[in-house]
Amino acid sequence: MTAPASGSATPAPAGPSIVTVTLNPAIDHTIRLDELVPGTVLRARSSVRQAGGKGVNVAGCLADWRRPEDPPIVATGLVGGSNAATFEDFLASKGIIDRFVRIPGHTRNNIKLLDEAAGDTTDINLPGLTPLPVHMAQLRAVVASETVPGGIVVLSGSLPPGVPANGYVDMLASLKRDGARVILDTAGPPLREALAGPADSMPWAIKPNQEELEDVVGESFSDINHMIRAARSICRRGVGLVVVSRGAEGALYVSERAVLLGLAPVLAVGVSVGAGDALVAGLVAALAEDAEPEHVARLSLAFAAAKLAQIGPHLPNREAVLSRMDAIKIERREVTG
Numbered sequence: 015m016t017a018p019a020s021g022s023a024t025p026a027p028a029g030p031s032i033v034t035v036t037l038n039p040a041i042d043h044t045i046r047l048d049e050l051v052p053g054t055v056l057r058a059r060s061s062v063r064q065a066g067g068k069g070v071n072v073a074g075c076l077a078d079w080r081r082p083e084d085p086p087i088v089a090t091g092l093v094g095g096s097n098a099a100t101f102e103d104f105l106a107s108k109g110i111i112d113r114f115v116r117i118p119g120h121t122r123n124n125i126k127l128l129d130e131a132a133g134d135t136t137d138i139n140l141p142g143l144t145p146l147p148v149h150m151a152q153l154r155a156v157v158a159s160e161t162v163p164g165g166i167v168v169l170s171g172s173l174p175p176g177v178p179a180n181g182y183v184d185m186l187a188s189l190k191r192d193g194a195r196v197i198l199d200t201a202g203p204p205l206r207e208a209l210a211g212p213a214d215s216m217p218w219a220i221k222p223n224q225e226e227l228e229d230v231v232g233e234s235f236s237d238i239n240h241m242i243r244a245a246r247s248i249c250r251r252g253v254g255l256v257v258v259s260r261g262a263e264g265a266l267y268v269s270e271r272a273v274l275l276g277l278a279p280v281l282a283v284g285v286s287v288g289a290g291d292a293l294v295a296g297l298v299a300a301l302a303e304d305a306e307p308e309h310v311a312r313l314s315l316a317f318a319a320a321k322l323a324q325i326g327p328h329l330p331n332r333e334a335v336l337s338r339m340d341a342i343k344i345e346r347r348e349v350t351g
């Protein structure tokens with residue numbers, strides 16, 4: 015690092031360090047169709063390929079939100095060396111620090127079929143590259159070197175083939191030892207394993223959707239109170255905040271301090287791919303400011319709503335995001351059970 019010239023003070027960065035980790039990124043190939051009719055020949059209206067994967071999307075949204083005085087966002091994970099340029103160009107264009115470990119092969123292409131008639135998207139997510147133990151060791155070393163006490167680390171997405179379902183558990187434990195606040199956004203066996211891990215490896219926050227939370231607790235929710243009780247049971251395992259994304263219905267925020275139901279009517283319109291990642295980015299942005307629970311809910315839903323107008327890992331400018339906040343209603347629920 016260059017020493018500041020004598021007499022000039024280097025301003026301290028305005029926020030905590032933020033690192034996103036994507037073990038299984040993807041190049042998202044979004045194909046716009048008039049109507050998705052399975053079993054027929056379809057002509058696409060347009061198609062675009064963009065860097066994606068959950069942590070990449072989170073980093074992209076945070077980079078768009080970031081003020082010049084904030085520390086740059088760091089993105090790491092595992093990326094195929096043969097088509098890494100898509101990620102390199104994307105990260106460079108947003109000023110995101112690229113700490114991805116290159117592994118042999120091509121990063122997967124995930125197909126997103128955008129059905130204009132139905133107003134929804136069908137996702138076909140491929141398995142991804144299989145990393146070797148040496149790649150995982152390199153990645154752990156990068157994550158450790160980028161972690162500072164009080165920093166925020168986002169572990170996002172599926173685990174690549176060959177990585178055992180408990181793949182996040184060790185990472186969580188060492189990140190916590192290093193004093194990081196970890197947000198885990200994954201599903202299925204990796205989420206179940208992470209939540210079954212030792213108390214000192216519990217993430218600071220998780221963001222399942224309703225189905226993913228039902229899968230973790232092994233119950234189908236009969237109503238919102240049922241969902242709240244399930245989220246509270248996860249908090250009792252040592253997770254500080256459980257955010258349940260609920261699509262067009264908004265999100266539920268459950269912590270020891272508060273149970274908040276965020277309702278965002280604007281979430282019904284737009285491209286839903288990556289909206290959950292934008293919500294995670296909004297959580298990070300709010301938590302980086304040590305915001306009160308209500309602001310955490312409002313800002314993260316504003317991120318998700320703003321993302322709907324974009325294809326790919328982008329947010330509109332800060333004012334456009336902030337302008338979404340007024341339409342968001344927050345209901346405080348009783349903490350019961």
Ligand SMILES: O=P(O)(O)OC[C@H]1O[C@](O)(CO)[C@@H](O)[C@@H]1O
Nearest residue numbers: 040066067068124139171172288
């Ligand atoms: O890591 P997963 O669960 O396979 O999901 C990856 C997909 O999810 C997204 O991050 C959207 O949430 C896409 O960019 C990507 O194709």
